[in-house]
Amino acid sequence: MTVSVKYNNFFAYSSKGKKYFNTIFAEGINIVHGKNTSGKSTFIQAILYTFGINDEKRKLAEILNEGVIFRLDFTIYNSSSKKVSIVRDDEIVSIKVAKRPPIKFIGIGGNRSREHIKLKAFLSELFGFTLHLEYDNEYKPASLEAMFLPYYIAQDVGWVYRHKSFRGLDFVKNFKNDFFDYFLGIRNNYDRLEKSQLEKEKKDLEAESRLLHKIEQNDKKLKLAKMKDEVFAEKTNEYIKPYKENKSKLIELEKEYLSLCNKITLLEESRKVLRRVKRSLSNDILADTKCPTCSQHLSHSVEDTYSYLQDLNDTDQQLEELSRNIRNLKDSQGMLNSVINEINEKKKVVEKEYYELLEYKVDNVTLESWLNNKVSVKLSVQLERRLGEITSKIYEVEGKLSKFKTDEIVKRERRSASYTFKSIFEKHVSELKIKPFEDECFYLLYDIPAFPRQGVELLKTLLAYNFSFVEMIKKTEYIHVFPFVLDAIFEGDFEDESKNEILSFIKNNASVDQQLIVSIADSKSNANSAATYNEKHFNKNAKLICIGNNTKKRSFLEKYNGEFEDYIDETMEILG
Missing domain, CATH: 1.10.287 (Helix Hairpins)
Structure with missing residues (x-):
């Protein structure tokens, strides 16, 4: 059953600097705006950091030096709904689910640490995330980054390459195919893990069987020793x-x-x-x-x-x-x-x-040669017995493997999924008035190379691509759905016509059952402000989240004057 997550409130507090940040999210569209370098990306990165994604830590170094504690309140919807609060204080993450006692993870700063692995397992179970990736020739639970990847487009590289918003995933073997297969429902990861183990077992058994047959069939001295x-x-x-x-x-x-x-x-x-x-x-x-x-x-x-x-x-x-x-x-x-x-x-x-x-x-067989082969005669009996055991085991493994999809079936399903994606992608490319691709490979999900576009054309292409991908994966029965976060949708030097096309596209394709969070650069000196865009494209229904009052830089945190004492006490109680 699909798990859907909606953010309710995000809070950051520094007792050291007497600063804070607080915002409430709308269920639909949320527009984060402010001057360039005001802290819009910091806000988005801080949300991810709160979940334990350490990839964002280096980007938050400046505010983390102020000893900031982060808290995110969100609701999980599946067969029922439950409220969750997650609090992070440097190496500590504490999570309170509904009315249960908080669960604390201490020492999650390293992705290989025992506590971070426990945190990953807890969140994976909470959100129904079961993707496994190949690490060190072994399938293991995927990282937290892979959990958020479909729903996060980073400002720095997200508008240049597909699914590159987090570092490190490129170094995972077969990442692209495994990632797509899971989110498109082509292969269940637990099945794939079991299948991989069974295939290895069968391969080892067959290799042993070939070796034993070769020994038994080719050793003439062994046969002679048997006769005499x-x-x-x-x-x-x-x-x-x-x-x-x-x-x-x-x-x-x-x-x-x-x-x-x-x-x-x-x-x-x-x-x-x-x-x-x-x-x-x-x-x-x-x-x-x-x-x-x-x-x-x-x-x-x-x-x-x-x-x-x-x-x-x-x-x-x-x-x-x-x-x-x-x-x-x-x-x-x-x-x-x-x-x-x-x-x-x-x-x-x-x-x-x-x-x-x-x-x-x-018959020219000496006692010495007979004694030497006498051991082999004994071995032959054991070989015959072992060959029988191996044959029986191979039949058993093949029986178990028969319930899995063959490579040919997987290839056909990937091809079918690519063409389904192509129809959605072509429609979105047309809506954004992007020049169509002449080569079909740029529309087929599993085949797409780097897009040969630049500037606004590249951003529009990736916008169409990511909306198409999210639209498609939401049809997979077991896939979790997070808020769709697009950082810096006007990244680059855009004319107003292109901005209007982008906003119209977002408005027309925003899903009613999924939160959308976008950030744009804004200033009081701009002719068209975030408020203007909200009124023109979203009928004032989008929630505006302003960073730095549209005038300040590096102003994610503002002076705290005692407005949230009860909330801070509750946060500290969750943190323990």
Whole structure:
């Protein structure tokens, strides 16, 4: 269901500079007027900035330095109506919907910040905006700028190029087609996102399937190994049983050999230690009665004499016992050598049988090649199973894809939409008395290049184009409708005849169900003022919003004298 938005009131306040701006909008046509550089564009840019569009921040640097807080009150119409207030204070946006508590977003100054992404999601849901664009090879929710783009013609580049009122959108991949498709109802963006994922999944599955088929069909060795698999399996079983027995015996012999070697080494090392002890005891300290260093007389107690003689005796006994053990072990050297010989023989047997197995052939297929391909045989079974799974999955994905439009259908619908647009555009070009284009491509929406016009002709052409585009997209069932904002409709040096043609065109094509906000340069010295245009073309039904009293420059904000204290308190309460 279409969501329609109408602005009710816009308020700006600087407590730092004691300045403010306030205006009420009419439901129909609103004419913003004032001297050049008075602040008309600032007013329009401030509205967009309030919604969180940071692209306007650089243009508002001068007044933002005064710490201005902005508030916009508007009404959303769909199945019912609800009033909304949105307040922005630098990095903070707070939104109050109907009587619900305000929702605050803190830190929205960067478009990639988490809070700005949350704000974008909230506003997208509020206005029913579901456009997705391709960022970094992935479809993601479109920016806030894309949400406002159809309904905003900027003063600087909006009257030179189509849909260029915001920076950065040119760098989005496939932006033009995705933008047009969404607003014309050719492709639903959620469907397109799902379709893109399914197409990628199918492509990956098909690539994997081709690779597996190639492996299975082209590997001749794999096929040969399959045919000879049973013969080699039998031969291998014949080899494995004696191999296991020989290998087990070999391991036992090696363990026995190591044990004998370790015992001999341990006893020999012990003998060395005991010999050192015996040498230290060979000196008869009992025979010494004088100290060899100081010539002091030494005396030995009975206990010392006994301990010395006991140690000497014990050492001799251990040496004798150790010698007997070593002699016994060395007597067993023959057995040790026998173990070594047996180990060597077993190694030869194991090695000989292994190489005999490697040299075994069946129809020129060796065991080594069979073993190498045995893994591939196992893999082949898995490949066949995986190929079956892939085929089933591809059928499933194709079933899901069948509900989406094919590329050919999309191309036909784009072509049809371009010709529908052409009929509307040609009518508006005629109304503005613009010289018709000779080349049809300048009328076909998806094909239009830069318009080869200048000055008032270019402005009129883009005016006709944008009215045609808005008229056409409003027929799309799910499209949101914002106020149509045209900044500086007399941009350039225009004669009165052209101005009258432009105003007459706007009056005749303004929609009764959509707010229109236009800005024009005005001055008290002008022969034809905004009031004159209102009377002549709009029967005084347009709302005039004057900036700077038609006499001042840079006068968007004026001195505050305490007129809106209750409203400011309410604004601060929303802001929290």
